Amino acid sequence: MTGWVWIGDGRTGLQGTAHAAVVAPDGLVVTASRTGAALSLYPLDGGSPRPVPGGRPDDRPPRWSADGKWLFVRRGRAMPAIIERLEVATGRRLPWKQLMPTDRAGLLGIAGGAITPDGASYAYTFVLGDRPRVPM
Numbered sequence: 001m002t003g004w005v006w007i008g009d010g011r012t013g014l015q016g017t018a019h020a021a022v023v024a025p026d027g028l029v030v031t032a033s034r035t036g037a038a039l040s041l042y043p044l045d046g047g048s049p050r051p052v053p054g055g056r057p058d059d060r061p062p063r064w065s066a067d068g069k070w071l072f073v074r075r076g077r078a079m080p081a082i083i084e085r086l087e088v089a090t091g092r093r094l095p096w097k098q099l100m101p102t103d104r105a106g107l108l109g110i111a112g113g114a115i116t117p118d119g120a121s122y123a124y125t126f127v128l129g130d131r132p133r134v135p136m
Helices: none
Strands: 004-007 016-023 029-033 040-043 059-064 070-075 081-087 093-099 107-115 122-128 131-133
Touching: 016 059, 029 059, 059 081, 059 107, 081 107, 093 122
Parallel strands: none
Antiparallel strands: 004 016, 016 029, 029 040, 059 070, 070 081, 081 093, 107 122, 122 131
16 A cells, blocks of 8 residues: 655655655656646656656556556545556556445445556455455
Protein backbone atom coordinates (compact mmCIF):
# COMPACT_ATOMS: atom_id res chain seq x y z
CA MET A 1 0.00 0.00 0.00
CA THR A 2 1.26 3.47 -0.76
CA GLY A 3 0.80 6.53 1.37
CA TRP A 4 2.14 10.01 1.87
CA VAL A 5 5.83 10.18 1.13
CA TRP A 6 8.55 12.80 1.04
CA ILE A 7 10.47 13.06 -2.20
CA GLY A 8 13.30 15.53 -2.23
CA ASP A 9 16.84 14.49 -2.92
CA GLY A 10 17.68 17.63 -4.88
CA ARG A 11 17.45 15.84 -8.24
CA THR A 12 13.83 14.82 -8.80
CA GLY A 13 12.29 18.29 -9.15
CA LEU A 14 9.67 17.39 -6.54
CA GLN A 15 9.99 18.80 -3.10
CA GLY A 16 7.46 18.13 -0.39
CA THR A 17 4.81 15.50 0.13
CA ALA A 18 3.26 13.37 -2.57
CA HIS A 19 0.67 10.65 -2.43
CA ALA A 20 1.23 7.27 -3.99
CA ALA A 21 4.77 7.60 -5.30
CA VAL A 22 5.76 4.52 -7.32
CA VAL A 23 9.16 3.82 -8.91
CA ALA A 24 9.04 2.62 -12.54
CA PRO A 25 10.39 -0.87 -13.31
CA ASP A 26 13.42 0.60 -15.10
CA GLY A 27 14.27 2.68 -12.01
CA LEU A 28 14.49 5.89 -14.03
CA VAL A 29 11.36 7.74 -12.90
CA VAL A 30 8.96 8.03 -10.00
CA THR A 31 5.28 8.49 -10.70
CA ALA A 32 3.61 10.61 -8.06
CA SER A 33 0.39 12.47 -7.52
CA ARG A 34 0.02 15.57 -5.44
CA THR A 35 -3.20 17.09 -4.16
CA GLY A 36 -5.00 18.87 -6.98
CA ALA A 37 -2.44 17.92 -9.63
CA ALA A 38 -2.47 15.18 -12.24
CA LEU A 39 0.01 12.30 -12.18
CA SER A 40 3.53 13.26 -13.16
CA LEU A 41 6.77 11.44 -13.97
CA TYR A 42 9.79 12.67 -12.00
CA PRO A 43 13.17 11.66 -13.46
CA LEU A 44 15.40 10.26 -10.73
CA ASP A 45 18.55 11.48 -12.45
CA GLY A 46 17.31 15.09 -12.45
CA GLY A 47 15.37 17.10 -14.98
CA SER A 48 11.90 18.51 -15.10
CA PRO A 49 8.85 16.45 -14.26
CA ARG A 50 6.36 15.78 -17.04
CA PRO A 51 2.67 14.98 -16.72
CA VAL A 52 1.46 11.48 -17.50
CA PRO A 53 -0.79 11.75 -20.58
CA GLY A 54 -4.36 11.05 -19.55
CA GLY A 55 -3.54 11.34 -15.85
CA ARG A 56 -6.19 12.87 -13.61
CA PRO A 57 -5.85 14.68 -10.29
CA ASP A 58 -7.77 11.91 -8.48
CA ASP A 59 -5.64 9.04 -9.90
CA ARG A 60 -3.62 7.02 -7.45
CA PRO A 61 -0.99 4.74 -9.04
CA PRO A 62 -0.69 1.55 -7.00
CA ARG A 63 1.56 -0.27 -9.49
CA TRP A 64 3.46 -0.16 -12.79
CA SER A 65 3.07 -3.04 -15.24
CA ALA A 66 6.14 -5.28 -15.53
CA ASP A 67 7.01 -3.85 -18.97
CA GLY A 68 6.73 -0.22 -17.78
CA LYS A 69 4.17 0.67 -20.45
CA TRP A 70 1.13 0.83 -18.20
CA LEU A 71 0.16 2.18 -14.79
CA PHE A 72 -2.61 0.56 -12.82
CA VAL A 73 -4.47 3.54 -11.36
CA ARG A 74 -7.29 3.88 -8.91
CA ARG A 75 -9.73 6.70 -9.57
CA GLY A 76 -10.29 8.62 -6.36
CA ARG A 77 -11.90 7.00 -3.36
CA ALA A 78 -15.21 5.94 -4.91
CA MET A 79 -16.77 2.59 -4.09
CA PRO A 80 -16.45 0.24 -5.73
CA ALA A 81 -12.78 1.03 -6.17
CA ILE A 82 -12.31 1.44 -9.93
CA ILE A 83 -8.92 0.30 -11.19
CA GLU A 84 -7.89 1.15 -14.74
CA ARG A 85 -4.80 0.54 -16.82
CA LEU A 86 -3.32 3.82 -18.06
CA GLU A 87 -0.95 3.62 -21.04
CA VAL A 88 1.87 5.98 -20.11
CA ALA A 89 2.89 6.90 -23.67
CA THR A 90 -0.60 7.72 -25.00
CA GLY A 91 -2.94 8.30 -22.06
CA ARG A 92 -5.26 5.52 -23.22
CA ARG A 93 -7.29 4.11 -20.33
CA LEU A 94 -8.70 0.61 -20.16
CA PRO A 95 -10.94 -0.78 -17.42
CA TRP A 96 -9.25 -3.46 -15.32
CA LYS A 97 -11.18 -4.27 -12.11
CA GLN A 98 -13.80 -2.95 -9.76
CA LEU A 99 -12.95 -3.90 -6.20
CA MET A 100 -15.74 -4.36 -3.70
CA PRO A 101 -16.35 -7.02 -1.07
CA THR A 102 -19.41 -9.20 -1.58
CA ASP A 103 -20.79 -8.38 1.87
CA ARG A 104 -21.06 -4.59 2.02
CA ALA A 105 -22.72 -4.38 5.44
CA GLY A 106 -20.87 -1.80 7.53
CA LEU A 107 -18.41 -1.02 4.74
CA LEU A 108 -16.67 2.31 5.23
CA GLY A 109 -14.24 2.19 2.32
CA ILE A 110 -11.59 0.42 0.29
CA ALA A 111 -8.35 1.12 2.12
CA GLY A 112 -5.59 -0.01 -0.23
CA GLY A 113 -4.27 -2.81 -2.29
CA ALA A 114 -1.51 -4.50 -4.21
CA ILE A 115 -1.27 -5.79 -7.77
CA THR A 116 1.35 -8.14 -9.19
CA PRO A 117 3.44 -6.64 -12.02
CA ASP A 118 1.77 -8.93 -14.58
CA GLY A 119 -1.70 -7.99 -13.33
CA ALA A 120 -2.61 -11.63 -12.79
CA SER A 121 -3.20 -11.35 -9.03
CA TYR A 122 -4.27 -8.70 -6.60
CA ALA A 123 -5.25 -8.16 -2.99
CA TYR A 124 -7.00 -5.30 -1.26
CA THR A 125 -8.09 -4.23 2.17
CA PHE A 126 -11.28 -2.55 3.23
CA VAL A 127 -12.52 -0.86 6.36
CA LEU A 128 -15.50 -2.42 8.07
CA GLY A 129 -16.63 -0.58 11.13
CA ASP A 130 -13.36 0.65 12.64
CA ARG A 131 -10.96 -2.17 11.60
CA PRO A 132 -9.33 -2.93 8.26
CA ARG A 133 -10.15 -6.39 6.85
CA VAL A 134 -8.65 -8.51 4.12
CA PRO A 135 -11.23 -10.33 1.97
CA MET A 136 -10.80 -14.10 1.78
